[in-house]
Amino acid sequence: MYLRxxxxxxxxxxAEPTTSFAGKEWPTFQYAKNIxxxxxxxxxxxxxxxxxxxxxxRYQFALIPKKNRGTLPDLPEGTxxxxxxxxxxxxxxxxxxxxxxxxDQQHRIIGVTEPQYINDPKIHQSLEAxxxxxxxxxxxxxxxxxxxxxxxxxxxxxxxxxxxQVQPRLARAGLPVVLSAEYMxxxxxxxxxxxxxxxxxxxxxxxxxxxFHQIANRYQKLQAKTKxxxxxxxxxxxxxxxxxxxxxxxxxxxxxxxxxxxxDYLWKSDHTTGAIPLDFERVFRKAATADFWIxxxxxxxxxxxxxxxxxxxxxHAFKTNRIFNNTRQMHPQGGNNIWERGIVHPxxxxxxxxxxxxxxxxxxxxxxxxxxxx
Amino acid sequence: xxxxxxxxxxxxxxxxxxxxxxxxxxxxxxxxxxxxAPATVFQCIAGSDSVDPILQQIVVDxxxxxxxxxxxxxxxxxxxxxxxxxxxxxxxxxxxxxxVNSGASLGVAIALLVLTxxxxxLTTNLNFSGQTLIVLxxxxxxxxxxxxxxxxxxxxDIMSLLIIGLMISYAVSSLVSILIFFSxxxxxQSFLNWSFGDFGSVGWLxxxxxxxxxIIGLVATLFLMKPLDALLLGQEYAESIGTRTKPARFFGLLxxxxxxxxxxxxxGPIGFLGIAAPHLARFLFNTSTHRILIPATLLxxxxxxxxxxxxxxxPGLDFSLPLNAITALIGAPVIxxxxxxxxxxxxxxx
Numbered sequence: 001m002y003l004r005x006x007x008x009x010x011x012x013x014x015a016e017p018t019t020s021f022a023g024k025e026w027p028t029f030q031y032a033k034n035i036x037x038x039x040x041x042x043x044x045x046x047x048x049x050x051x052x053x054x055x056x057x058r059y060q061f062a063l064i065p066k067k068n069r070g071t072l073p074d075l076p077e078g079t080x081x082x083x084x085x086x087x088x089x090x091x092x093x094x095x096x097x098x099x100x101x102x103x104d105q106q107h108r109i110i111g112v113t114e115p116q117y118i119n120d121p122k123i124h125q126s127l128e129a130x131x132x133x134x135x136x137x138x139x140x141x142x143x144x145x146x147x148x149x150x151x152x153x154x155x156x157x158x159x160x161x162x163x164x165q166v167q168p169r170l171a172r173a174g175l176p177v178v179l180s181a182e183y184m185x186x187x188x189x190x191x192x193x194x195x196x197x198x199x200x201x202x203x204x205x206x207x208x209x210x211x212f213h214q215i216a217n218r219y220q221k222l223q224a225k226t227k228x229x230x231x232x233x234x235x236x237x238x239x240x241x242x243x244x245x246x247x248x249x250x251x252x253x254x255x256x257x258x259x260x261x262x263x264d265y266l267w268k269s270d271h272t273t274g275a276i277p278l279d280f281e282r283v284f285r286k287a288a289t290a291d292f293w294i295x296x297x298x299x300x301x302x303x304x305x306x307x308x309x310x311x312x313x314x315x316h317a318f319k320t321n322r323i324f325n326n327t328r329q330m331h332p333q334g335g336n337n338i339w340e341r342g343i344v345h346p347x348x349x350x351x352x353x354x355x356x357x358x359x360x361x362x363x364x365x366x367x368x369x370x371x372x373x374x
Numbered sequence: 375x376x377x378x379x380x381x382x383x384x385x386x387x388x389x390x391x392x393x394x395x396x397x398x399x400x401x402x403x404x405x406x407x408x409x410x411a412p413a414t415v416f417q418c419i420a421g422s423d424s425v426d427p428i429l430q431q432i433v434v435d436x437x438x439x440x441x442x443x444x445x446x447x448x449x450x451x452x453x454x455x456x457x458x459x460x461x462x463x464x465x466x467x468x469x470x471x472x473x474v475n476s477g478a479s480l481g482v483a484i485a486l487l488v489l490t491x492x493x494x495x496l497t498t499n500l501n502f503s504g505q506t507l508i509v510l511x512x513x514x515x516x517x518x519x520x521x522x523x524x525x526x527x528x529x530x531d532i533m534s535l536l537i538i539g540l541m542i543s544y545a546v547s548s549l550v551s552i553l554i555f556f557s558x559x560x561x562x563q564s565f566l567n568w569s570f571g572d573f574g575s576v577g578w579l580x581x582x583x584x585x586x587x588x589i590i591g592l593v594a595t596l597f598l599m600k601p602l603d604a605l606l607l608g609q610e611y612a613e614s615i616g617t618r619t620k621p622a623r624f625f626g627l628l629x630x631x632x633x634x635x636x637x638x639x640x641x642g643p644i645g646f647l648g649i650a651a652p653h654l655a656r657f658l659f660n661t662s663t664h665r666i667l668i669p670a671t672l673l674x675x676x677x678x679x680x681x682x683x684x685x686x687x688x689p690g691l692d693f694s695l696p697l698n699a700i701t702a703l704i705g706a707p708v709i710x711x712x713x714x715x716x717x718x719x720x721x722x723x724x
Contacts, residue, residue, distance in 0.1 A: 241563075243568075243574055244694070279694045281432055307506060310579050311577055314435065
């Protein structure tokens with residue numbers, strides 16, 4: 001009788017989440033809001049939400065070490081099981097490449113999509129040598145090639161609709177596709193913290209903890225320098241394309257960067273996380289006298305800007321040569337490293353913006369991603 | 375039906391239309407990111423020192439070219455629509471039946487979805503960027519399609535030409551679909567933006583090209599007034615009264631395509647105005663005489679374009695709307711109403 005009670009208690013304890021996994025307590029998430037992890041003795045259960053705007057779905061992934069392969073634990077319905085560490089990975093968007101690279105796991109990438117948007121020269125070399133396959137072109141998804149590649153893990157994001165939604169099709173084919181909601185995070189550090197999620201698949205948790213700890217530390221140190229700052233220069237961002245100027249919302253990733261770097265973002269009182277389409281006149285009314293103009297689409301110099309639209313000349317930021325674009329590390333084919341390494345290293349992007357807005361605060365820094373538009 | 379108009383003569387309607395165009399243009403210049411009093415607007419245009427220099431730039435560099443573009447583009451599309459409806463004797467014809475629209479789309483799709491992703495260096499080296507690149511590629515696409523369709527003009531009759539135009543449109547559109555299918559979401563966004571249409575991208579720099587091209591097309595149309603009237607009566611009758619139908623049709627198509635192609639190149643594919651304005655003109659003036667219809671259609675086209683643009687900019691709100699959606703939303707009910715009141719349009723198409 002006592003034995004049965006004891007057994008019940010033990011079983012209940014087994015089913016309850018604990019904070020330890022093989023003696024370690026990672027990962028835990030401090031900044032990222034769209035991810036949650038439950039630690040069990042046999043596995044870790046990750047729950048991902050908010051994978052796209054207004055999404056209601058919740059995706060669950062159980063990461064089970066390969067050595068425990070025989071015993072499948074009791075899992076919530078719909079949970080996808082991934083055995084770790086994974087060996088063969090397909091990265092469906094370029095941002096994953098930055099994370100995987102920061103974890104020194106790049107040799108495990110076997111497939112990518114849209115090589116022209118990739119910045120990393122090592123990936124381009126591997127593609128040419130045939131070590132990495134191209135698995136998607138536009139809306140065409142080569143499921144057969146994907147099956148033949150036999151990946152252990154496919155990392156993907158979703159926009160929630162249309163032919164770009166690859167996850168359901170891959171999942172139907174029985175492929176191990178994992179969705180991330182990293183791009184939906186509002187703050188740069190929250191986005192970078194997803195390195196811990198990616199690391200869990202490689203069992204590179206320790207590395208991720210160290211890397212992220214350094215990143216967060218440096219970011220906060222830099223941010224502290226601008227906290228009390230009084231003279232914040234006014235900043236606006238983007239450029240019109242075929243009539244619409246998509247201005248980043250006040251709660252967007254870039255708005256947070258501008259604030260943390262000691263800038264005064266002109267649309268800071270806006271409440272959207274995405275971008276708001278505005279006509280040129282409206283942007284001009286607000287930004288004509290602004291101090292800085294950052295990220296003007298893909299324009300590389302003032303001559304190109306004027307060729308595109310003479311009215312750009314009328315901005316105060318244009319007249320005073322205070323336009324900066326994040327195109328310094330652009331691959332000739334179009335991939336930009338700010339969307340690879342820059343996602344993992346927001347402290348570098350922050351340092352760039354601080355150097356632009358307040359050079360006196362960070363005198364020794366040399367721009368990494370940004371360059372002046374002359 | 376509408377006989378009271380005749381007793382008054384047509385001048386009052388023309389005067390009202392001209393006044394309406396002026397008033398809407400003025401409202402359009404007054405409203406925007408910040409509402410301005412008409413007096414301030416005139417001060418800005420006159421270059422008075424007492425107004426805020428930013429407001430002055432907004433009026434002179436943004437609102438004025440925008441209103442001019444809308445007026446010119448509306449007039450051009452409406453006239454092109456009238457020409458097409460008369461030449462094909464078909465009330466459903468619009469400026470784009472010969473594929474000008476889809477040709478321009480293909481040009482822009484190649485520029486935005488193929489050339490730009492394949493190598494930004496191409497556009498950088500040629501130093502075409504943004505608006506200029508789009509205008510050039512749209513115009514080239516429209517001209518190429520038109521060249522193919524019109525080269526068949528001598529070989530087939532006019533109805534076959536209409537069908538050939540439609541078929542080429544379909545074929546070209548499917549090429550665009552293929553390009554879209556192979557493109558990334560970010561690139562598609564810029565292509566989509568173009569396809570929504572916009573009067574605000576034409577600045578003072580482009581107006582010296584845009585304006586004269588349209589004026590050439592409009593003047594050509596004025597020379598075609600009489601043959602167009604004859605065409606409505608049918609080919610045999612037209613020829614029996616001495617109209618050379620072939621050249622009349624050819625130059626009519628050429629003028630219409632120049633008008634529609636230029637507008638599409640600069641402002642994107644703006645639907646609906648071209649089909650709606652001629653019908654409204656026929657309804658208001660109850661005539662099929664081109665001496666009346668051409669100026670009427672031109673004015674109504676300008677007014678419709680200005681009104682649509684005003685709504686699309688959504689003054690007072692914090693966003694703007696796609697122009698193409700607005701042209702159809704405000705135009706469709708008007709045209710349905712006009713057709714119901716008119717009961718039959720048979721007598722207007724001979």
